[in-house]
Amino acid sequence: MISLKHVSKIYPPNVVGVEAISLHIKPGEFVSIVGQSGTGKSTLAKLLFAEERPTRGTIEIGGWDITNIRDHEVPLLRRQIGVVFQDFKLLQKKTVYENIAFALQVSGTPAKRIRDVVPLVLNIVNLSDKTDRYPGQLSGGEAQRVAIARSLVHQPKVLVADEPTGNLDTLNAGEILDLLKKINEFGTTVVLVTHDRDIVNRLKRRVITLDGGKIVSDVEEGRYRL
Amino acid sequence: MFLISSYRVGKFALQNFWRNFWLSVITITMLMLTLLTVNIIVVLNYVTDRAIQAVEDRVEVSVYFYATSPQTAVDNAVAYLRSISQVRNVQVITADEALTQFKDRHAGDEVITKSLEEIGNNPFGPSLVVKAKQVSDFDLILEALENPQFRDQIREKDFSNYQDIVARIKDTTQRIRMFGLALSGVFLFIAILIVFNTVRMSLFIHREEIGIMKLVGASNGFVRSPFLLEMILLSLVALVATLAIVYPSLAALEPKFGYYFGGETIGLIDYFEKNGWEIFGLQFVGLAALTLISTGLAMRKYLKV
Numbered sequence: 001m002i003s004l005k006h007v008s009k010i011y012p013p014n015v016v017g018v019e020a021i022s023l024h025i026k027p028g029e030f031v032s033i034v035g036q037s038g039t040g041k042s043t044l045a046k047l048l049f050a051e052e053r054p055t056r057g058t059i060e061i062g063g064w065d066i067t068n069i070r071d072h073e074v075p076l077l078r079r080q081i082g083v084v085f086q087d088f089k090l091l092q093k094k095t096v097y098e099n100i101a102f103a104l105q106v107s108g109t110p111a112k113r114i115r116d117v118v119p120l121v122l123n124i125v126n127l128s129d130k131t132d133r134y135p136g137q138l139s140g141g142e143a144q145r146v147a148i149a150r151s152l153v154h155q156p157k158v159l160v161a162d163e164p165t166g167n168l169d170t171l172n173a174g175e176i177l178d179l180l181k182k183i184n185e186f187g188t189t190v191v192l193v194t195h196d197r198d199i200v201n202r203l204k205r206r207v208i209t210l211d212g213g214k215i216v217s218d219v220e221e222g223r224y225r226l
Numbered sequence: 227m228f229l230i231s232s233y234r235v236g237k238f239a240l241q242n243f244w245r246n247f248w249l250s251v252i253t254i255t256m257l258m259l260t261l262l263t264v265n266i267i268v269v270l271n272y273v274t275d276r277a278i279q280a281v282e283d284r285v286e287v288s289v290y291f292y293a294t295s296p297q298t299a300v301d302n303a304v305a306y307l308r309s310i311s312q313v314r315n316v317q318v319i320t321a322d323e324a325l326t327q328f329k330d331r332h333a334g335d336e337v338i339t340k341s342l343e344e345i346g347n348n349p350f351g352p353s354l355v356v357k358a359k360q361v362s363d364f365d366l367i368l369e370a371l372e373n374p375q376f377r378d379q380i381r382e383k384d385f386s387n388y389q390d391i392v393a394r395i396k397d398t399t400q401r402i403r404m405f406g407l408a409l410s411g412v413f414l415f416i417a418i419l420i421v422f423n424t425v426r427m428s429l430f431i432h433r434e435e436i437g438i439m440k441l442v443g444a445s446n447g448f449v450r451s452p453f454l455l456e457m458i459l460l461s462l463v464a465l466v467a468t469l470a471i472v473y474p475s476l477a478a479l480e481p482k483f484g485y486y487f488g489g490e491t492i493g494l495i496d497y498f499e500k501n502g503w504e505i506f507g508l509q510f511v512g513l514a515a516l517t518l519i520s521t522g523l524a525m526r527k528y529l530k531v
């Protein structure tokens with residue numbers, strides 16, 4: 001599903017984001033990327049959804065070489081990769097429903113399909129009763145579930161979550177994790193960036209550890225070491 | 227797909243317009259000022275054209291023949307003058323007509339009537355009124371009258387030289403026109419800067435929304451179109467507002483100009499109504515092109531894709 005070969009990202013003038021990363025993620029896998037702050041986890045995530053281009057190496061997603069993806073092709077990639085962030089990135093002036101519908105509107109989805117899809121994804125994240133709330137009226141966990149619902153509207157093959165539980169307490173974090181597992185069980189490949197020890201240990205899935213922009217360990221059914 | 231997108235893009239554009247209300251107002255005002263100066267130039271061009279035409283209409287040479295001149299000399303002169311392409315019109319006033327006109331003019335004056343009776347026959351000769359097409363053709367016509375075929379039969383040539391007046395009108399209007407062009411150039415430049423800044427602010431205000439749009443896979447066109455459309459909208463509003471100022475002004479100016487042109491209408495409103503689509507259509511196309519270019523520049527600089 002995802003394949004990186006000798007990928008480096010050097011930010012100008014010479015800050016190392018990631019260095020010589022090679023990895024392969026199979027369809028349907030649930031992979032955690034862990035490591036301390038500033039070790040290149042977010043950079044790796046950004047390379048996956050083409051917010052950054054690699055300085056060296058090649059990146060393939062679903063057989064598509066996105067190493068030098070053109071600007072006008074990026075939207076197509078983004079419709080195949082759901083993204084979730086620590087800060088939710090919801091529009092405060094739109095309701096839960098509108099925030100999710102927005103993702104479909106801006107990619108030219110017909111109104112009828114929007115009316116079908118939005119309740120569907122809201123149901124997956126268990127927020128069908130809060131459609132008319134504004135983000136300000138939601139708990140952190142609920143806001144993140146809205147963001148996850150939004151990332152699902154295009155039925156992505158891959159979900160990239162960069163510290164989705166970073167702003168949440170243990171209970172809410174656990175809920176989000178369960179949700180990600182559920183999405184993974186539906187067949188979506190999940191890449192979870194985190195530095196939350198508990199979460200990783202609970203998952204018992206593949207763990208890739210970064211340090212100084214390099215992969216220092218990659219183990220199936222791993223635990224958070226460091 | 228295209229229709230859905232157009233509708234949504236339109237909606238976003240309208241939202242932008244209202245959310246940055248004051249920014250929109252300032253932009254529209256500047257665009258309006260630019261359009262107004264352009265329209266002042268258009269009016270000026272038209273009025274001076276009419277002024278020069280009015281003067282040229284009056285440019286004429288009166289040619290008086292002797293009462294004793296043979297009719298053939300007069301006919302020759304008429305035929306010759308009419309063959310000159312610069313001559314617009316030759317009006318012939320026969321000796322009898324001249325006498326009648328004279329009598330009419332002095333109908334109440336006993337002395338003159340008496341002395342005419344004493345003379346017995348018609349003391350007037352025939353005369354011609356020659357009109358030129360342009361003031362500059364004036365010299366050529368005077369020269370033509372030196373033709374030996376009839377030169378000696380001409381008693382007097384009477385003309386007023388309007389060439390200086392026309393030259394002065396042309397000179398003055400040329401200067402006003404240059405000033406107007408320079409002014410609209412300056413306004414245009416300011417307008418471009420303001421549009422650029424409006425788009426920059428707009429992008430800044432919507433940076434979060436734009437960022438999210440991109441993350442969820444909005445096409446670049448979809449991200450850009452609302453801003454382009456918003457600027458077209460502003461151009462359109464500026465044009466309509468300009469029209470709302472220009473038409474009443476024309477209506478107020480028309481009689482004033484008429485006064486200078488001896489009471490007759492100069493057809494200013496007529497001119498704008500007949501050519502309105504062209505005049506304002508061109509202005510809109512030009513304005514829209516300029517705002518789009520400066521929007522494009524702002525987006526290229528401030529909208530990272």
Ligand SMILES: Nc1ncnc2c1ncn2[C@@H]1O[C@H](COP(=O)(O)OP(=O)(O)O)[C@@H](O)[C@H]1O
Binds near residue numbers: 036
């Ligand atoms: N846009 C950027 N420009 C320059 N340097 C950056 C940029 N983004 C990240 N970096 C640098 O790259 C390194 C890795 O950052 P990041 O991938 O955000 O790490 P993490 O997500 O693991 O905390 C850090 O040294 C960071 O300062």
Ligand SMILES: [Mg+2]
Binds near residue numbers: 041042043
């Ligand atoms: Mg990070």
